[in-house]
Amino acid sequence: xxFQQMILTLQQxxxxxNCIIVNPYDTEKGAGTMNPMTFLRSLGPEPWKVAYVEPxxxxxxxxxxxxxxxxxxxxxxxxxxxxxxxxxxELYLDSLKALGVNALDHDIRFVEDNWENPxxxxxxxxxxxxxxxxxxxxxxxxxxxxxxxxxxxxxxITYGMERLASYIQEKENxxxxxxxxxxxxxxxxxxxEVEHSTYTFEVSDVKMLFxxxxxxxxxxxxxxxxxxxxxxxxxxxxxSHTFNLLDARGAIxxxxxxxYITRVRNLARQVAATYMEEREKLGFPLLKKGGDxxx
Amino acid sequence: MSKxxxxxxxxxxxxxxxxxxxMEQLEERMVKWLExxxxxxxxxxxxxxxxRLAVLVKSVAEKQEDVQEEVKGPSRKIALDENGNWSKxxxxxxxxxxxxxxxxxxxxxxxxxxxxxxxSSNGVETAALLSEALLGILSSMTFPKHMRWGSYEYKFIRxxxxxxxxxxxxxxDLEVTGVKSGNVTRGHRFLGTEAVVAEAGAYSEVLRGQHVxxxxxxxxxxxxxxxxxxxxxxxxTIAVKDDLLEEVLFLVETPTVLNGTFDPSFLNIPQDVxxxxxxxxxxxxxxxxxxxxxxxxxxxxxxxxxxxxxxIAKGNEKVLRARLSDAKFFYEEDQKLEIKDALSKLESIVxxxxxxxxxxxxxxxRRIADQIGETLHISGTDSESxxxxxxxxxxxxxTQMVYxxxxxxxxxxxxxxxxxxxxxxxxxxxxxxxxxxxxSDDVPSSLVGxxxxxxxxxxxxxxxxxxxxxxxxxxxxxALRRQSQGIVQILLAKQMPLTLSQLFDIALGVHAELRSxxxxxxDIRKDxxxxxxxxxxKLLSETLRYxxxxxxxxxxxxDVISVVSRGEALxxxxxxxxxxxxxxxxxxxxxxxxxxxEKAEVQEPLFVEEAESNLFRAWQSxxxxxxxxxxxxxxxxxLALLGDIKEAVTKFFDSVMVMAxxxxxxxxxxxxxxxxxxxxxxFADFNKLVW
Numbered sequence: 001x002x003f004q005q006m007i008l009t010l011q012q013x014x015x016x017x018n019c020i021i022v023n024p025y026d027t028e029k030g031a032g033t034m035n036p037m038t039f040l041r042s043l044g045p046e047p048w049k050v051a052y053v054e055p056x057x058x059x060x061x062x063x064x065x066x067x068x069x070x071x072x073x074x075x076x077x078x079x080x081x082x083x084x085x086x087x088x089x090e091l092y093l094d095s096l097k098a099l100g101v102n103a104l105d106h107d108i109r110f111v112e113d114n115w116e117n118p119x120x121x122x123x124x125x126x127x128x129x130x131x132x133x134x135x136x137x138x139x140x141x142x143x144x145x146x147x148x149x150x151x152x153x154x155x156x157i158t159y160g161m162e163r164l165a166s167y168i169q170e171k172e173n174x175x176x177x178x179x180x181x182x183x184x185x186x187x188x189x190x191x192x193e194v195e196h197s198t199y200t201f202e203v204s205d206v207k208m209l210f211x212x213x214x215x216x217x218x219x220x221x222x223x224x225x226x227x228x229x230x231x232x233x234x235x236x237x238x239x240s241h242t243f244n245l246l247d248a249r250g251a252i253x254x255x256x257x258x259x260y261i262t263r264v265r266n267l268a269r270q271v272a273a274t275y276m277e278e279r280e281k282l283g284f285p286l287l288k289k290g291g292d293x294x295x
Numbered sequence: 296m297s298k299x300x301x302x303x304x305x306x307x308x309x310x311x312x313x314x315x316x317x318m319e320q321l322e323e324r325m326v327k328w329l330e331x332x333x334x335x336x337x338x339x340x341x342x343x344x345x346x347r348l349a350v351l352v353k354s355v356a357e358k359q360e361d362v363q364e365e366v367k368g369p370s371r372k373i374a375l376d377e378n379g380n381w382s383k384x385x386x387x388x389x390x391x392x393x394x395x396x397x398x399x400x401x402x403x404x405x406x407x408x409x410x411x412x413x414x415s416s417n418g419v420e421t422a423a424l425l426s427e428a429l430l431g432i433l434s435s436m437t438f439p440k441h442m443r444w445g446s447y448e449y450k451f452i453r454x455x456x457x458x459x460x461x462x463x464x465x466x467x468d469l470e471v472t473g474v475k476s477g478n479v480t481r482g483h484r485f486l487g488t489e490a491v492v493a494e495a496g497a498y499s500e501v502l503r504g505q506h507v508x509x510x511x512x513x514x515x516x517x518x519x520x521x522x523x524x525x526x527x528x529x530x531x532t533i534a535v536k537d538d539l540l541e542e543v544l545f546l547v548e549t550p551t552v553l554n555g556t557f558d559p560s561f562l563n564i565p566q567d568v569x570x571x572x573x574x575x576x577x578x579x580x581x582x583x584x585x586x587x588x589x590x591x592x593x594x595x596x597x598x599x600x601x602x603x604x605x606x607i608a609k610g611n612e613k614v615l616r617a618r619l620s621d622a623k624f625f626y627e628e629d630q631k632l633e634i635k636d637a638l639s640k641l642e643s644i645v646x647x648x649x650x651x652x653x654x655x656x657x658x659x660x661r662r663i664a665d666q667i668g669e670t671l672h673i674s675g676t677d678s679e680s681x682x683x684x685x686x687x688x689x690x691x692x693x694t695q696m697v698y699x700x701x702x703x704x705x706x707x708x709x710x711x712x713x714x715x716x717x718x719x720x721x722x723x724x725x726x727x728x729x730x731x732x733x734x735s736d737d738v739p740s741s742l743v744g745x746x747x748x749x750x751x752x753x754x755x756x757x758x759x760x761x762x763x764x765x766x767x768x769x770x771x772x773x774a775l776r777r778q779s780q781g782i783v784q785i786l787l788a789k790q791m792p793l794t795l796s797q798l799f800d801i802a803l804g805v806h807a808e809l810r811s812x813x814x815x816x817x818d819i820r821k822d823x824x825x826x827x828x829x830x831x832x833k834l835l836s837e838t839l840r841y842x843x844x845x846x847x848x849x850x851x852x853x854d855v856i857s858v859v860s861r862g863e864a865l866x867x868x869x870x871x872x873x874x875x876x877x878x879x880x881x882x883x884x885x886x887x888x889x890x891x892x893e894k895a896e897v898q899e900p901l902f903v904e905e906a907e908s909n910l911f912r913a914w915q916s917x918x919x920x921x922x923x924x925x926x927x928x929x930x931x932x933x934l935a936l937l938g939d940i941k942e943a944v945t946k947f948f949d950s951v952m953v954m955a956x957x958x959x960x961x962x963x964x965x966x967x968x969x970x971x972x973x974x975x976x977x978f979a980d981f982n983k984l985v986w
Contacts, residue, residue: 106603151448
């Protein structure tokens, strides 16, 4: 199964489970969790079911396209369902079957992994799912998002698409993966990997990035003064990505690190709290539409 | 009449590290409830797999035991009015107990007569109590981490997905988080199906049929047996570490051992790195040859049967290849980092906000270690090595390998130090300065390693104490107890003539010199003395009787080797029998009377009786040797010398009237006893011994 078919298969599978299929969010982010479709929507009492592919940037993982397993940007397939359904593990295992993974021929395990994203004030309990020893999925019950206790609890399933594909396609090198017939992963992404790594580690302007961080932070604050949650959150994401670029450049000392993470987290908390207030003002509209979401 | 009782909680995969304790907790709570409820029962079995916690109690009585209890009411004086009729108080008591006052009897308690009532209540059917009881047990379970799921407020270790609750063949009804109990359990996630447990006692056999081995010991046996036969077949030594076995045990419901291989070229990476990577990342058991050298194979345990083991082995090999490639990359990159550059990076790693960076810590370790070396008069070569090892002992903290595997701190440091061409004893000390890492770990083998280790540990302890971080109860986030224990262990194992007060002086001095202390050094020292006193006491108590420990600690523990030597000698003497008991009794008479003395002074001309001057001479004849033995920390010799004056002491008390009428004679006799007592108390407070 090629990469594209895998994405389409998962989309179809979760669409059949009444998930809304949305497209990747257009601001740089380190993980699908940071997409507002997850970060904001997993807050509050409204039911929610969504699935999407998320290209995720991890500047410090850039390896100039030379490492067979590490990437500046990789793809996550993200599923969020709130409240978490009782048969969610079975649904997930069915999705693997849809990808051609027969559990009887493999060793599939749920190994404890408690997930935390300190810069967004998120914490959850769950597992990494192992397929013959390889972590292919992060499976998490959100307990806290943006510093707010979740209620009801959303479950997040994050498939690591490249890892899963390298297993399914039996490839050693991520760049050899087949995206579609005749077009490899490398054909699509290798040049970008090399250039982003070069930029991240050699070219980026540290002084400018520090300035940008401060500007983004201020702009987020400004948007928050008018309770403009979504625009403010975009700037939180930009702060986070800028921080990651600075970190990859080795420009942030261990001592300063905590300070920057705290600044991003404070913004994220404000945004989360205000989002809840704004939804409440609207009367939590999706509560009434629960039937349409089939929850 | 009895039936078996089964309670199974079906869960999404519970973290392996919590399962055993959770299983034990469920059993404990169940047994406690049965006992409190006066329900007789037979053997209790508890079970756990990643997806379930269960307890099976055999032969549970179908009825609670009947009970008779005596209830005490008001006193006779209050219960009867002046006419001998029941008072309001007595009638109220009767009403409250639901009985007729005619059932009252009177009984005396401490000289006062009270109303007594004998109430008997008949036991209730067990079946009627179980629903509420099981729900109570479930809700009272506690775990290190709880979670919520779905729309429920309920918290548990992982989501509850089914409950099997049976009393004999009857389902015990309960419901929690939308899950209703029943007699249907779930088998292995992939190999099994749902299955009816028709009768509680059939539980483990029903699940065996569904490819789930619920008994933990049985699973352990299966894993070990398969590992052993694989080892025998391949002529391998498979290193089964207990904590990894424990984890693997709780990751599988049907264990099947399989093995794989990796490219031998990875064997160029230090063995510890490969083993750590295999264990920590992949939960693999490493494979060694007869000489303990790593072989390019691994052993893992699959949760399932023998089907497609080759596919699974191949998958695991692929993952391991990526892991080891990373390790190789880190190892090669780390060697490009020069030690001096690594050291400068330590300046930006915060050890503790108030105590400074790791760079600051290293500077203090260096000075403390140097001063310990001076105090111990170590050789010039050793002292050069101590200085260098102290300077670089923490540099590997900034290497990629230690970032990836924190438990390899020291291990990588030693390897990289050697590769960088440093002296061998320096490389070794970089590893050893973390020892002992646990109570059961070895102490450093070298003198250089020992000194740096003590310096590192006392620096952490003094640093923490100086900002008020002192362990209390279970609170010991910096593992200060273990570190102080480590210092004591090293001093003893190496027979280092370094007293605790010398060590405190050095460390407090260095801290006062290099940072500003908020607390007064004397206050810190007082806390240190108390803290180390407890450690020494704990250490001695491992082999010695508590009264012996108290006795020798009373004579001081500043010199750790001395207190241990005195303790061991005293313990041996105490065990030697009655003769020593009389010796101690005579010493105690000395001490008791010595307390009455004003001065520990003796004037020979004032002796009247022969026994007096005999005792004086006997004591004089041992004092020099006794003090030498003490200063040489030879407890056995010191105690033997004290034994030499026993006879003189006994004769003294037999024939001398200490409290003589003549004040000067009396004072002189007391002075003699006080002088002897002062010497005795340098060995132990013999009064603390219990016979």
